[in-house]
Amino acid sequence: xxxxxxxxxxxxxxxxxxxxxxxxxxxxxxxxxxETTLTPAPELKRSDYPNMxxxxxxxxxxxxxxxxxxxxxxxxVPIFVLVIEFIGFKYKDDRYDDMAHEFMKISITAYSITxxxxxxxxxxxxxxxxxxxxxxxxxxxxxxLVYAGLFFAESALLYIYYYGWxxxxxxxxxxxxxxxxxxxxxxxxxxxxxxNSWATFMMxxxxxxxxxxxxxxxxxxxxxxxxxxxxxHRVLANIAFGxxxxxxxxxxxxxxxxxxxxxxxxxxxxxxxxxxxxxxFLPLPFAGYWLMAEIYAYSQQMGxxxxxxxxxxxxxxxxxxxxxxxxxxxxxxxxxxxxxxxSERYTWMIKxxxxxxxxxxxxxxxxxxxxxxxxxxxxxxxxxxHTLGPLGIMPAKNIAVNLMxxxxxxxxxxxxxxxxxxTVSWAKAGNALMVAIYVIAIANIIFAGVYYGYFTNxxxxxxxxxxxxxxxxxxxxxxxxxxxxxxxxxxxxxxxxGKVNNFSQYALFALPVAFTWLMALxxxxxxxxxxxxxxxTVMKDNSxxxxxxxxxxxxxMMTIATVLFLLIIVFIFWIASLSNTKQVPEVDNASNC
Amino acid sequence: xxxxxxxxxxxxxxxxxxxxxxxxxPQVEGEAPVEKIIDPSAFTExxxxxxxxxxxxxxxTCTLCHNNMGRAPDILALNMVETSTERMADSRYQGSAxxxxxxxxxxxxxxxxxxxxxxxxxxxxxxxxPMPTVDKAPIQLSELEINAVIAFMQAKDGNxxxxxxxxxxxxxxxxxxxxxxxxxxxxxxxxxxxxxVQFGCTVCHSVLETESPVGPDxxxxxxxxxxxxxxxxxxxxxxxxxEGFPPIMPTDFAEKxxxxxxxxxxxxxxxxxx
Numbered sequence: 001x002x003x004x005x006x007x008x009x010x011x012x013x014x015x016x017x018x019x020x021x022x023x024x025x026x027x028x029x030x031x032x033x034x035e036t037t038l039t040p041a042p043e044l045k046r047s048d049y050p051n052m053x054x055x056x057x058x059x060x061x062x063x064x065x066x067x068x069x070x071x072x073x074x075x076x077v078p079i080f081v082l083v084i085e086f087i088g089f090k091y092k093d094d095r096y097d098d099m100a101h102e103f104m105k106i107s108i109t110a111y112s113i114t115x116x117x118x119x120x121x122x123x124x125x126x127x128x129x130x131x132x133x134x135x136x137x138x139x140x141x142x143x144x145l146v147y148a149g150l151f152f153a154e155s156a157l158l159y160i161y162y163y164g165w166x167x168x169x170x171x172x173x174x175x176x177x178x179x180x181x182x183x184x185x186x187x188x189x190x191x192x193x194x195x196n197s198w199a200t201f202m203m204x205x206x207x208x209x210x211x212x213x214x215x216x217x218x219x220x221x222x223x224x225x226x227x228x229x230x231x232x233h234r235v236l237a238n239i240a241f242g243x244x245x246x247x248x249x250x251x252x253x254x255x256x257x258x259x260x261x262x263x264x265x266x267x268x269x270x271x272x273x274x275x276x277x278x279x280x281f282l283p284l285p286f287a288g289y290w291l292m293a294e295i296y297a298y299s300q301q302m303g304x305x306x307x308x309x310x311x312x313x314x315x316x317x318x319x320x321x322x323x324x325x326x327x328x329x330x331x332x333x334x335x336x337x338x339x340x341x342x343s344e345r346y347t348w349m350i351k352x353x354x355x356x357x358x359x360x361x362x363x364x365x366x367x368x369x370x371x372x373x374x375x376x377x378x379x380x381x382x383x384x385x386h387t388l389g390p391l392g393i394m395p396a397k398n399i400a401v402n403l404m405x406x407x408x409x410x411x412x413x414x415x416x417x418x419x420x421x422x423t424v425s426w427a428k429a430g431n432a433l434m435v436a437i438y439v440i441a442i443a444n445i446i447f448a449g450v451y452y453g454y455f456t457n458x459x460x461x462x463x464x465x466x467x468x469x470x471x472x473x474x475x476x477x478x479x480x481x482x483x484x485x486x487x488x489x490x491x492x493x494x495x496x497x498g499k500v501n502n503f504s505q506y507a508l509f510a511l512p513v514a515f516t517w518l519m520a521l522x523x524x525x526x527x528x529x530x531x532x533x534x535x536x537t538v539m540k541d542n543s544x545x546x547x548x549x550x551x552x553x554x555x556x557m558m559t560i561a562t563v564l565f566l567l568i569i570v571f572i573f574w575i576a577s578l579s580n581t582k583q584v585p586e587v588d589n590a591s592n593c
Numbered sequence: 594x595x596x597x598x599x600x601x602x603x604x605x606x607x608x609x610x611x612x613x614x615x616x617x618x619p620q621v622e623g624e625a626p627v628e629k630i631i632d633p634s635a636f637t638e639x640x641x642x643x644x645x646x647x648x649x650x651x652x653x654t655c656t657l658c659h660n661n662m663g664r665a666p667d668i669l670a671l672n673m674v675e676t677s678t679e680r681m682a683d684s685r686y687q688g689s690a691x692x693x694x695x696x697x698x699x700x701x702x703x704x705x706x707x708x709x710x711x712x713x714x715x716x717x718x719x720x721x722x723p724m725p726t727v728d729k730a731p732i733q734l735s736e737l738e739i740n741a742v743i744a745f746m747q748a749k750d751g752n753x754x755x756x757x758x759x760x761x762x763x764x765x766x767x768x769x770x771x772x773x774x775x776x777x778x779x780x781x782x783x784x785x786x787x788x789x790v791q792f793g794c795t796v797c798h799s800v801l802e803t804e805s806p807v808g809p810d811x812x813x814x815x816x817x818x819x820x821x822x823x824x825x826x827x828x829x830x831x832x833x834x835x836e837g838f839p840p841i842m843p844t845d846f847a848e849k850x851x852x853x854x855x856x857x858x859x860x861x862x863x864x865x866x867x
Contacts (some may be wrong), residue, residue, distance in 0.1 A: 028644070057834075107643075210729065237800070251600070252596065276759055297714070297715075299731075300725075301654055301657055313621075317611065320614060321611065324607075374856050506600075509607075513604045514607070517611050531731070536731060537729075537730035547624050548623030550621055555612050555614075560846050566605070
């Protein structure tokens, strides 16, 4: 019966999805043939913006940020849940299945909150920025209905996936459940990329002429130059963020656990969450490079506004946040090595990894192009500091970030090796190869950064980062392949889940706090590079708040959003725990007599 | 202490650390350009060049790339009249400009016609410029504004300005004698009184309705100083310090004030002090 139900759903989704796509496609053709498409974007006056007596931008800012936080979380969790579920199914290990189900329990409560913030955001936008929303509706037309339709599909699949978990847990039915999970992720990712197209259209519009009149199909409008870079960046960032949030849940449960069994379960869950968060985080800077490179290619002005202009100080804060993330993730791994006595072979390396992370962090926070007052320029003796100035430019930061990523991967590798005694005959050669890969990659990263960064012109500076990224990726991919081969028939040493200090769990709280703040910060940058345009180059923002706010004000807004998110997440954790609580009926002594 | 209190305290504490860092950094707002009404017939060559400089530093966003960072030729460090002449003589030059003014205009309106070696878009072999066309969005300089920028680029190294000053007849796009431009600065004061208030003169000087002993009395300044001395005391206040007063007057009025505002203030002080 379950199989038939699943087939029916697949048929329905298969039927509905092309139909919606067809509607969007047909409608864009119809629209393209009518005169309305030649209407330019409106030129707004200040009086076109309703004055409600409060800051319209602040209201939209908080609502949009909250919606994005929760949307990122609920779209990301099913991605790694599906992978964990599949691992559990393949290796017939119920622990994985239970953990995946528990992750979904947290996500499902967040889903309705996502919708609540999404609806509130839409109302706020239509109320406070009616002309802008009218223009966006004109441009995206019935694509917005496709989005709504996908939301229905997402909801249906999510509820079936979660509530059907135990009903489709074993045998053939599990394949059906995994298929639903796959469809859920396909629809979820489509929702994400559709919503991304609105944001990237505002930054780098396409499918319209120079006055904002629609001239292209909906596909041409969506497929702007920044769409795919942002899609990749957001998918990775969402997974890292989702992993970090469920890691905090595991840490909270670990700290509250009453029994050793509970501690062991949530310790393992926390470790898995941290693994997911860091695994998705490692390639994130490279996705960020791609996005920034495309921004520069689209508009050098926009790129410089982000990286070297008024927003330059902000990257100091970004460095502090990413430093917090890397240090927390590494500290958690180092603490976790105490679960296994075999880790003593590697603990001597921790201090060197920590040194690389701290030096890399300090280089990363060294600012470069800053907006300075004349007296500050005079004090510095120029626009850059004599000694520290060279550390402020991108080549130095590229060296720092690549070495920090390699150091983090090394922590991971050491952790994974802690409970193993390698038995393959070529163990020595394998280790030598691994060391050689590290040495060559590190030498290449430093050489490319120093030589191309300081002794050649700008074009080569940018090109050198590709060599550095390739070196880092070779270490990560090479390390995973070599370890996988070397772990064959390896002797496993005993390790005790739950045997980890409580301090390490706070690293699992630092991760989501830093991730959340970081997401808000990068949203502020992404939005600010449009300067005083709703839609860059075609629709000016003439509202009273059309300026880029100072970092302090923006920081306060980010904190409000982060604290609100944290409080709601704690509520979600509580709700998730509540469902496991069952009241024991009171014994009626009187009736017993 | 309950776990929930500990983890919330830790998380909120960390959030506050990030907030504190953001608030400790220098606070700079990115002001959107404000609309400003100017009278094209009221320009002097000096004020027209000053407008060009404002546009170069502000709305034109030229200094984002044209600086000493190596992203684009450093226009402020180059003599643009000599440089333009050399470029027009370059065998790679495919444009139609015959003189410096035309070359500078062409480079702003069709930046890819001639790309300085090493400054082209990546992979274009210096055939495509990353520079936006300045009369299109997002910069949107008007013809008058482009002319002002050219005048600035010619004048900054002491070269002859060949751009004709705008006239009422030369601006047919407006129905009145005034046109609107966008500048990243407050609108120009319309009267001398407004200028005196806008530049904070009334804070230290007795003038208009205010009494202040910090600086010399401006109501009678015309009886002590000539027109040129009054002008000098505003644009270069430390040249001569009035006896008995501290040397605390701001020295950047030459940069902040428009020529017309300076003229209005000087004339007002002369007239009211007679």
